[in-house]
Amino acid sequence: xxxxxxxxxxxxxxxxxxxxxxxxxxxxxxxxxxxxxxxxxxxxxxxxxxxxxxxxxxxxxxxxxxxxxxxxxxxxxxxxxxxxxxxxxxxxxxxxxxxxxxxxxxxxxxxxxxxxxxxxxxxxxxxxxxxxxxxxxxxxxxx
Numbered sequence: 001x002x003x004x005x006x007x008x009x010x011x012x013x014x015x016x017x018x019x020x021x022x023x024x025x026x027x028x029x030x031x032x033x034x035x036x037x038x039x040x041x042x043x044x045x046x047x048x049x050x051x052x053x054x055x056x057x058x059x060x061x062x063x064x065x066x067x068x069x070x071x072x073x074x075x076x077x078x079x080x081x082x083x084x085x086x087x088x089x090x091x092x093x094x095x096x097x098x099x100x101x102x103x104x105x106x107x108x109x110x111x112x113x114x115x116x117x118x119x120x121x122x123x124x125x126x127x128x129x130x131x132x133x134x135x136x137x138x139x140x141x142x143x
Contacts, residue, residue: 006031008051015059032059036079043086056083 014032017024024032039056042048048056063080066072072080 006035008055011035011055012058015055015062018059018062033075033079040079040082040086043083044089 011032014024014028017028036056036059039048039052043053043056047053060080060083063072063076066076067080
């Protein structure tokens with residue numbers, strides 16, 4: 001278990017062992033800690049693949065439960081606080097982006113619309129309609 005690269009599936013199995021209250025060997029504990037510490041450091045720089053991030057989050061939930069039960073070790077406390085700092089910085093960054101976008105709202109300005117063609121068309125239609133009514137009345141009167 002002292003290999004450099006440990007698969008995500010292996011790490012998930014180690015976390016499952018922790019949830020089942022089974023002890024980890026020294027090599028397993030080192031591999032898990034190396035994975036979690038690398039994951040938290042990678043979170044500072046970039047977005048992680050969903051499965052990778054999910055594994056870290058599940059481990060953090062385990063640590064939070066240990067924190068509530070007051071059975072958390074100093075090393076685990078450090079991991080938990082480092083994770084929380086990364087999340088806090090991400091939230092602040094997102095809030096900053098939201099605030100910037102709110103400042104850049106577009107305002108609608110009324111534009112000058114040229115209505116002379118529409119007015120002329122309406123006047124012609126009204127005059128035609130009135131002439132038609134007048135001719136209709138004249139035709140009825142002549143009968």
